[in-house]
Amino acid sequence: MSANYIDTLQLRLTLELCAPSDIRFIEGIVALIQRQCKEVSFPSSKCSLNIPVALSEALANAILRANKEDPGKQVYVRSAIDNDRLVIEIRDEGPGFDLRTSMRDPTLDENITREDGRGLFLMTRLMDRIELFNNNGNVVRMTLNRHAEAE
Amino acid sequence: MSFAIKKQSEVVVVDVEGQLIVGNRQELKQKVLDELERGERKFLIDFSQTGYIDSSGLGVLVSLSKKIREQGGELRLANLNEDLKTLFELTKLDTLFQIADTRERALETF
Numbered sequence: 001m002s003a004n005y006i007d008t009l010q011l012r013l014t015l016e017l018c019a020p021s022d023i024r025f026i027e028g029i030v031a032l033i034q035r036q037c038k039e040v041s042f043p044s045s046k047c048s049l050n051i052p053v054a055l056s057e058a059l060a061n062a063i064l065r066a067n068k069e070d071p072g073k074q075v076y077v078r079s080a081i082d083n084d085r086l087v088i089e090i091r092d093e094g095p096g097f098d099l100r101t102s103m104r105d106p107t108l109d110e111n112i113t114r115e116d117g118r119g120l121f122l123m124t125r126l127m128d129r130i131e132l133f134n135n136n137g138n139v140v141r142m143t144l145n146r147h148a149e150a151e
Numbered sequence: 152m153s154f155a156i157k158k159q160s161e162v163v164v165v166d167v168e169g170q171l172i173v174g175n176r177q178e179l180k181q182k183v184l185d186e187l188e189r190g191e192r193k194f195l196i197d198f199s200q201t202g203y204i205d206s207s208g209l210g211v212l213v214s215l216s217k218k219i220r221e222q223g224g225e226l227r228l229a230n231l232n233e234d235l236k237t238l239f240e241l242t243k244l245d246t247l248f249q250i251a252d253t254r255e256r257a258l259e260t261f
Contacts (some may be wrong), residue, residue: 023173023174024174026172026173026174027170027172027174045233045234045237048202048203048234049203049234049237049238052170052202052203053203053204053205053238056172056173056203056205057205057206060172060173060205060206060207064173106242106243107242107243112243112244112246112247113213113217113247114210114213115210115211115213115214116206116210117206118206118209118210118242119205119206119207121206121242122205122206122238122241122242125241126241
């Protein structure tokens with residue numbers, strides 16, 4: 001299906017899921033959303049780089065840092081694709097971990113040889129917008145525009 | 152996703168098949184460290200069959216590079232596709248690693 005054909009549709013593709021706090025689920029969740037984006041002709045580099053990497057980071061943060069791999073806690077994912085953008089929300093059940101506290105520039109000389117500290121940096125570089133808020137748990141909302149000029 | 156290891160000349164070559172992410176990074180780390188412990192010093196990681204790499208995967212590469220260098224060895228990378236090149240450029244890790252376009256080129260320059 002060509003991108004032009006998609007542009008003639010009023011499109012809204014949604015997905016909601018709830019997953020255990022287990023990092024083994026990350027790759028499958030990423031593949032689901034990646035597949036939806038491919039099916040509606042999102043640009044290929046966004047499907048193969050921006051979406052999987054940013055989503056993996058957000059899920060890993062929710063599972064490892066917020067929920068601390070507690071099997072009694074869940075991670076909730078909602079994604080919506082329309083003609084202009086992909087919006088993904090990831091909610092955890094953690095105590096209120098603030099991603100912003102760990103934000104530092106991993107490209108600086110003093111950080112470049114660190115093993116950690118690239119997750120949030122990559123999310124902000126690979127998505128067009130990152131929002132953090134609280135709604136019965138910590139929510140990370142990531143927005144990626146289909147086209148560079150879309151707002 | 153899996154890691155295939157074989158010896159080519161004096162170099163341990165690791166093929167990363169699938170993703171290198173938080174769920175499997177320890178497996179790669181352990182396999183390379185086992186080879187380092189056995190006395191191997193030259194390592195090449197080939198990404199020609201790799202999908203995407205997350206920050207944990209990048210972190211493991213940084214960690215392995217340090218550990219190999221501490222033992223007097225060397226780690227090189229090869230066959231990054233355009234997405235992976237972008238990822239390494241964004242994080243400036245392209246300045247930290249020796250990256251070859253092909254496996255052959257990487258092996259030649261050890």
